[in-house]
Amino acid sequence: MDAPAWSRAAFEAQLRERGKSYHIHHPFNVMLNTGKATPEQIRGWVANRFYYQIAIPVKDAAVLSNCPDREVRRGWVQRILDHDGAGEDPGGIEAWIRLGVATGLAREEVTDLRHVLPAIRFAVDAYVNFARRAPWQEAVCSSLTELFAPEIHKQRLAGWPEHYPWIESAGLQYFRNRVSQARRDVEQGLALTLDHFATRAQQERALDILQFKLDILWAMNDALAQHYGVRT
Numbered sequence: 001m002d003a004p005a006w007s008r009a010a011f012e013a014q015l016r017e018r019g020k021s022y023h024i025h026h027p028f029n030v031m032l033n034t035g036k037a038t039p040e041q042i043r044g045w046v047a048n049r050f051y052y053q054i055a056i057p058v059k060d061a062a063v064l065s066n067c068p069d070r071e072v073r074r075g076w077v078q079r080i081l082d083h084d085g086a087g088e089d090p091g092g093i094e095a096w097i098r099l100g101v102a103t104g105l106a107r108e109e110v111t112d113l114r115h116v117l118p119a120i121r122f123a124v125d126a127y128v129n130f131a132r133r134a135p136w137q138e139a140v141c142s143s144l145t146e147l148f149a150p151e152i153h154k155q156r157l158a159g160w161p162e163h164y165p166w167i168e169s170a171g172l173q174y175f176r177n178r179v180s181q182a183r184r185d186v187e188q189g190l191a192l193t194l195d196h197f198a199t200r201a202q203q204e205r206a207l208d209i210l211q212f213k214l215d216i217l218w219a220m221n222d223a224l225a226q227h228y229g230v231r232t
C-alpha cells in the first residue's frame, strides 16, 4: 500500500527541513556575509544576481498566465508590483540597481548584463522555464525557497554595515524591503502548497520541486565561486 500522507504540520516540517541545503550555507555566501569578500567579489555577486532579480517578475507572470483561479491571481500579482514597482514605488529591481551603484558599479554595468556568467543564465532560465511549463501549483511550490530568505536578508543587514562600511547604507534598502515581503509571500505560497499537495506521493513531489529550486540557487553560487573565487 502507498505510504500515508503526512499531516499538514509534518509536511510543513519536511519542507522547512530542506533549508539545510539553502544557499545561505554555500561557501560563497558565507564569505559574503562574514565580511571576507573583496569589493570585486561583492560587485560580481550583485551584477550576477541582477539576472535573478529581473527574472522573478517574469516567472511570476508565468504563474499568473497558467492560473485560472482569480483569488490566487489577486494575491500573486503583488509580487510583480513589488519587483517592477507601481506608482511612487520604484520597486525591487530599481532597489537592486541602487545596491549595485552603492557597491561601485555603474548603473549601465548592472542593467546591460555584461557581467552575467553563462552558468547564471542557465540556472535562472531553468527556473523561469519551469514556471512556464509546470502546473501553476508546482511553480508556486518552487518559490518556497523564500521560506529561508528572510534569514539571509537579515544576515546581510546585520553584518554588511560593519564589514563593508564603504557601501552606503541606503544601498541596502532592497534587503530591508524583502524581509517583510518574503514573509508575506511565504504565507501565501506555503498555504497553497499545503492545500494542493495532499497525498504522500504529491507531498514528495513538492519536496523534489523545492530541492530543484534550492539546487538552482546553489548552482548560481557555485558559478560565482568558480569565477570570483572564495576567500576563507
Ligand SMILES: O=C(O)c1cc(C(=O)O)c2c(n1)C(=O)C(=O)c1cc(C(=O)O)[nH]c1-2
Binding pocket: 056, 142, 143, 144, 145, 146, 147, 148, 149, 152, 153, 178, 217
Ligand atoms: O537574496 C537571496 O538570497 C534571495 C533568495 C530568494 C530565494 O530564496 O529564492 C529570493 C530572493 N532573495 C529575493 O529577493 C526575491 O525577491 C525572491 C523571489 C523569489 C521567488 O522564488 O519567487 N525568491 C526570492
